[in-house]
Amino acid sequence: MWAIIIVLALSTVGLWIWAVVLLRQKRGLSKALRESEEKRKEADSRERIYGAMLPVRLCALFQDGKPEGIHIGAEKSVRAAVLSVNIHEFDTIVRQQDAAGIFRFVNRILSLSVPCVLYQEGEIDKFVNAGFLAFFLNSPERALKAAVSVCEALNEAGIKEEYAIGLSYGDVKVGVAGHERRFGIMTVSDTTGLADFLQELAPKYRARILITGSFREQIPDFEKNYNGRYLGNLYLKAAGETEEIYDVYDGDEAADKNGKRKTRLLFEKGVVLFQRGKYYDARLHFIEVLKANRMDGAAKEYLYLCDQYLQAVSEGETQKSLSGDLEVY
Numbered sequence: 025m026w027a028i029i030i031v032l033a034l035s036t037v038g039l040w041i042w043a044v045v046l047l048r049q050k051r052g053l054s055k056a057l058r059e060s061e062e063k064r065k066e067a068d069s070r071e072r073i074y075g076a077m078l079p080v081r082l083c084a085l086f087q088d089g090k091p092e093g094i095h096i097g098a099e100k101s102v103r104a105a106v107l108s109v110n111i112h113e114f115d116t117i118v119r120q121q122d123a124a125g126i127f128r129f130v131n132r133i134l135s136l137s138v139p140c141v142l143y144q145e146g147e148i149d150k151f152v153n154a155g156f157l158a159f160f161l162n163s164p165e166r167a168l169k170a171a172v173s174v175c176e177a178l179n180e181a182g183i184k185e186e187y188a189i190g191l192s193y194g195d196v197k198v199g200v201a202g203h204e205r206r207f208g209i210m211t212v213s214d215t216t217g218l219a220d221f222l223q224e225l226a227p228k229y230r231a232r233i234l235i236t237g238s239f240r241e242q243i244p245d246f247e248k249n250y251n252g253r254y255l256g257n258l259y260l261k262a263a264g265e266t267e268e269i270y271d272v273y274d275g276d277e278a279a280d281k282n283g284k285r286k287t288r289l290l291f292e293k294g295v296v297l298f299q300r301g302k303y304y305d306a307r308l309h310f311i312e313v314l315k316a317n318r319m320d321g322a323a324k325e326y327l328y329l330c331d332q333y334l335q336a337v338s339e340g341e342t343q344k345s346l347s348g349d350l351e352v353y
Contacts, residue, residue: 081149082149082318085100085102089235094200095200098200101198102197104159106157106160106218106219107166108275109189111187114154115262136177141174144169144172146158146170155223162245167234168191168233171233172275176275176337190218190226190233196212197215214262214276218267229271230321232273233273233275236267236270237267237268237269240252250274252271252274255350257269257349257350258351258352266349271322286317294310304334307331310326311325329350
């Protein structure tokens with residue numbers, strides 16, 4: 025009898041000990057699972073932040089994006105469309121606001137424009153003031169669509185500040201530069217400099233989007249699908265050659281868009297006459313353009329140039345010595 029009682033007691037104690045062990049194992053397992061989930065979320069958060077801060081598509085150029093391929097000195101040349109967008113007179117805006125106001129303004133602009141670029145599979149390389157530089161490795165037309173979308177988004181939001189976009193196409197050198205403890209992706213190219221130059225130049229001609237002729241050639245059925253006008257020639261000092269530039273006015277406000285559409289042929293005829301040295305006839309064309317669209321900044325600039333060149337000719341300077349280029353880069 026006592027033997028049975030002792031066996032039962034020992035069995036009960038054994039079961040209790042086993043239950044305690046199981047409970048502790050369960051608690052340990054639950055803790056391990058919680059810690060594993062927290063680490064996973066932390067890793068996902070880091071990956072999300074790194075992905076948002078790094079130009080992922082540019083990083084992917086190096087050994088299919090494997091981390092070991094991204095090392096100091098890695099470099100590659102690609103053909104790409106480059107988009108440069110920014111707000112002009114940013115320094116003036118900065119002086120008029122405190123730090124909080126500046127970043128509210130910048131983030132409002134970027135919250136409207138960045139999604140337009142990402143939707144078209146563009147890769148933002150860097151932010152500059154209230155704008156950025158972006159690359160399109162797959163399709164130049166996507167870059168143009170993004171540019172038009174940025175203009176439309178800012179127009180619809182009632183952004184009154186003057187902004188502009190420059191687009192170019194060509195070779196871009198992409199490399200990894202820095203120090204082993206702090207390095208990043210770096211892009212170097214005349215193509216990026218040209219996009220920046222066009223972006224800075226656009227307000228002078230009351231344009232939202234300026235593109236190069238080389239970029240335009242990459243767009244299938246450009247004349248059919250987009251509204252643009254030939255603005256003139258840009259002389260590239262480094263290359264010793266000229267590049268056509270076009271004003272794409274699909275992203276302009278309605279009044280500017282309609283004015284440019286109505287006077288396009290007249291304006292472009294004036295540009296050709298100017299390039300041929302027929303400054304008086306060109307002047308008459310630009311006057312007619314301004315009668316129809318008095319806000320046409322490009323027509324105003326050409327009218328000024330016609331007057332300057334006519335005066336130079338009257339003072340004895342030969343027409344051959346006068347450049348038919350609109351700008352020099």
